[in-house]
Structure formats: structure tokens, C-alpha cells
Amino acid sequence: MAYNVKDVVANKPSRFTAGHRMCAGCGAPPVARHIMRALKPEDHAVVAGATGCMEVSTFIYPYTAWTDSFIHTAFECAGATLAGAEAAYQSMKKQGKLPEGDTKFIAFGGDGGTYDIGLQSLSGAMERGHDMVYVCYDNGAYMNTGIQRSSATPKFADTTTSPAGKVIPGKMQSRKDLAKIMVGHHLPYVAQTLGYMNFKDLYEKAEKAIYTEGPAFLNVMAPCPRGWGYPTDQLMQINKLAVETCYWPLYEVIDGKYKINYKPAKKLPVEEFLKPQKRFKHMFKPGNEWMIEEFQKEVDTRWQELLDLEEITNKE
């Protein structure tokens, strides 16, 4: 059945409830809510959360926003924690210790807990082939502790540990490409997405990831109004610009074959994405034109690389 946002929202009650304490204009809650909606209503889920904004804002004792089973242990081990739960499921199911019905396993970690401190735990869980989905909600910095740079932080961004100073103009290193690292694990399903165009891309990829047997990985851009410096009502606009400038391309890799899900008819200059965000403000000062040029070059190179990969991996 073709995706229809109204149908999905009307027919699939949210499994991630209101009342959580995430910020207005944060990109993460709609991501979690929509991914959870991609579950079949009859399926149960065990959700693991890495320590981070989402975990500390959705599960403060004695309240929880998760209607499915949820587990949080520490910052760097959502992958291993959920792998353990999945192993328990396989074992107990095989032994007839569980009732009929399916349980799905979904982990949520921020970029700090995924690209950086949790990379080993994630890599291990994916390599071992647990039947689970790991979702990275990527806001490009350690937002929970107050906007420190991570390996997901884009080049030149102003963060509290890569401040745009008089000598060093923000973060001097490029962003790690996590989705490609996960592709290197030869997983059955890897995708990069975000909330755009009525969340169609996000929903469909979540559904595929959850219902593909084996390990799957979703990298979802989730803007942060505090860290990025945009008005809270501009979330969807920021998401749109990330896609239309090809800063955050929508693509999926199924059994090693790349598929770009959206190719803008007219690729916008990356300035459009950078300009509304305070973290890139210093790039627009006179004399700093080189920074925008360099940023654009990186976006172009990565986009071309993606186009090439799509072509190469789909050759007969």
C-alpha cells in the first residue's frame, strides 16, 4: 500500500507518547515516533537507548514515554545491550519459553553514543548478525552535555569544544561517514534518511530495516535547535535544506547495492543549509568565503562519490 502520512498517523497510535521532555524544535522525537509507528501493531518491541538527550528526556524515574519494553544501561553500549536481549529472545524462543508472536529489537543512540564512544559496541553487534535495527539520531555533537564536538560534527561548526575562535575557526576536521562504515560490515540493510516529505522516506526505511532479517542500520539526521542555532519552528525547513543541498543525501544500501532515493532536480548551494544556523555564522564573515567554498567542495565530492557507488554497485 502506498504511504500516506494521514493514514499512518490515524491508524497507528504513537508508541512513543507525549509528555517526554525533549526540547521544542528538536529533530529526534518525530524520528523516534515515526520509526516506532513502522512496527506492525501486533508486534512487540524491545527498545534500547544509549545515554543521551533522548534517553534522559524520555525515561526519568518513575515515568517513561515508551509503551514498548525499554532498556537503558550506559552511553557506549546500546548495541551490546540490545544484542544481549536479542540473544535472550533467540534462545528462549527456541526453547519454547516464550509465547507466540514476534518481538523486534530497536536501538536509539545519538551521534556521540554511536559514531564515537559506542562505535565498537555497534560494530560488534552488527558483525555478529543480531536481528536488530540500530538507529543513530545524528544531531552532530554531544548535545546532552552541552554541544561538544563529535566525529559527526560537520567541518567548521562552532561547538563548545571546537569554538570558532580568533585563531581556529571552529571544528577543523571533516565529518566521519558512519553509514559507509556500516556498509563495510556487509549488512543486509543500511540507510541514511531524515524527516522530510511527510516522513515517507523515514517511515519506509524504518519498515524495511525492522522487517529485514538480520542487522540493519539507520542513520537519521535529527537537528538540534540549541546546538545548531535555528528557531524551533524551522526544524522541517532545516531538514529540507539538508536534502536539497545534498548535505544529507537520502539513500539506502540493500545487500551492498546503493540506491539514492532522492536526487534534487536542482541541487541548492550548501550556503542555503548553512546560513540559517548560528553554528556556521562565522563562515559568513567577510574574508571567510574560503570556508563556504571548502564546505561546498566536500559536499560535492561526497555526493559524486555516492552517485558513483550507485552506478558501480548496480552494474550487471
Add this chain to the structure above:
Amino acid sequence: MSIRERLSGNEAAATAMKQINPDVVAAFPITPSTEIPQYFSTFVANGTVDTEFVAVESEHSAMSACIGAEAAGARAMTATSANGLSLMWEMIYIASSLRLPIVLSLVNRAVSGPLNIHCDHSDAMGVRDSGWIMLFSENNQEAYDNTLMAHRIAEHKDVMLPLMVCQDGFITSHAIENIELVEDDKVKEFVGEYKPEHYLLNKEEPIAVGPLDLQAYLFEHKTQQAIAMKNAKQVILDVSKDFEKMTGRSYGLFEEYQLEDAEIAIVCMNSTAGTTKFVVDNLRKKGIKAGLLKIRVFRPFPVDELAKALSHVKAIAILDRADSLNAAGGALFEDVTSAMYVNNIHVPAVNYIYGIGGRDTKAEDIGSVYTDLLEIVKTNKIDNPYRYLGLRKEGDK
């Protein structure tokens, strides 16, 4: 009829795990405990157990996966040593705070650095305040027996705490000794099925585990852990009594060896107790009233029982196989002397740090401790209560 076998300590631990047949084992190789997951993988590969074996990429993930599995409703077990336990440290605290009765086989080894693969107790001492029940084992038989009793203790509704069974790296883990095994069906019946009250995989009652727990609640939650640890003492005694009924082998909180009428006594843990028993026997032949108190249950610490058992002796030596580097003495020394103090019992006590990094502790070494104790009784003087045993001095070869 029990089964007579010859097994190393690691084989004994792995055999107990096989008979327990846990739902999940997640482990990572580290000397000297590596053999445990090795043997266990063979059981999995041959279909001898129903266990899902998770060959994780680190000990941190081993404990994380055990937590995930146990919270999901499974019985989860692991094994490690030294730096492996150090890497688990963060998760060790989380496991006990989530009240998950995970069972860990700890093959004691020196924690780096510098790197050393041999026995001491610095790994165990690093987690002594983490809320895990800690049982120590003199030999392969005790490592096996303690493991068979572990789940009954840890999973008891008044306890619900993780438990580690300790044994000495190489000294017992790799030494092959005679052992009496319990039949599979008897173990199965003794250990019983694990029926958790709340668990992640119960779709009828979804739960949330591991919240952000702030000023309004954390204090009470930590206190509940402390109460559970207190409760564990009686549960350990009850389970040990049941175990004795099945096997004839009797276990308490500690073992008293020739202690009843002893005038001088050593307190120690694990394999050194075996050496000490040998020395005690020789001293007794000479008419010297030497005795031993061997700690089995280190956490919960048997404060009152231990103080009472030592109240009549004239001098005590407490042997620590880990230095606390605190300019005050080892952990066991502090626990024993504090237990005596709060029970208003004053017996001269002296501490020996020994066996660090696998340094051999011979009968002569233990003999020298008893000689020192006799001297203390005679002179009623302790010049330095914080001593070293078997440490090379300048000029020694």
C-alpha cells in the same frame, strides 16, 4: 551416585555452567579465564546446551549483553579475569543496580599495570563495593559447588543481585585435581527454572529498565540494594544447607579450620587457604595451636559471625592478595579489623600483602606468619601492622 572426575578449575566452572544450561552466555577471551568460554563454546557447538553464545568484541560488551539478556528474562552468565573485569567495571555497577542476577566466573588475576597474567586478587578487590555477591573458592571443587549454588542465591526474591564466583588464576584454574560432580538431573532440579517477575520480553507487561534516577529516588534505590545484600547472608546459608543435603558437602559463610581452640590464626581467601591448612596441620603436630579462617562469602561480609569466630584467639594475621596502595593496609585486613572493632573485640591483628602478580606463596612463607604471630602473642607488640610476605628485599636473589 556422584561422579568422580579429574578437572581443572576452569573445566569445573565450565562443567557447572553446562549443567546449569543458561539461556545466554556472552564472553570475551582473557587469560586465565579464556578456557571457560572455550569449553562452553564446544558445548554449544555440539548441542549439549540450549544456550545462545554471544562472542562479544570486549568485556564491556560481555557484561552489557548479559545485562540485556538477563533483563530480557534470560539466565545469563559470563567469565573473565583482571583487565576484563576492569573494562566491565561500569557495567558491573549497572548490573547490580538493575537487580539482575547475572552469574560471573572470575578467575582472579593481577590487574594491569604493568601487565601480568598471574594470580592476585586486585581484580576482585576493585569491584568489592559494586553490589555483587562475591564467593571465593579454595579449589576446583569449591569453584564448581559455588557455581551450582550461585543462581539459587542470586535469583532469590529477597536478593536479586548478581554474583561472582572467584578462584585463583592458574593456581586452581589450570591445576587438574580430583573433583566430585553432581549428576545432571540433580543439578537441574537443584538450580530450578528461572521465572523472572518482570522482564523485557513479556509483551503482556512491557517494562522500562534503567531510568534517569535523580535526587528524589536514587538514594532509596541504592538503599534497596544494600538491604538485598544484607538479605543475601541468610539465603546463602539456606541454599548451602540444601546443597549439603544433596552432596554432603558443607558450606558456611567461612570455613573454620582448627580455629575452635586456636591461639593464633590466619584469615585468607582462595587457594592460599589450602597451603595454610597444610601448615596448620604441621604446627598442630608440634603442639602449636594454629588455626585458619577461610573466607568464602566476601560480599556480603560476615561481620558479626567472623568477629565472634575470632574472638578467642590471641593474635590474627590477615592475608591480602592485593595491596590497596592506601598506606593503611589491604581490603580484607580493613574489613576484618573493622568487624572486630564494631563488635568490641580487641585482638592484635597484623596484615600481610602477599602473592602479588602470581608470586608463589610457599608453606615456609605461611609458616613465617605463624612464627610472627607467636612473637606477637609473646611480646604483645606490633611494630608495623602493614607488612609484606614473600617480597624480595635488597640483596635477595
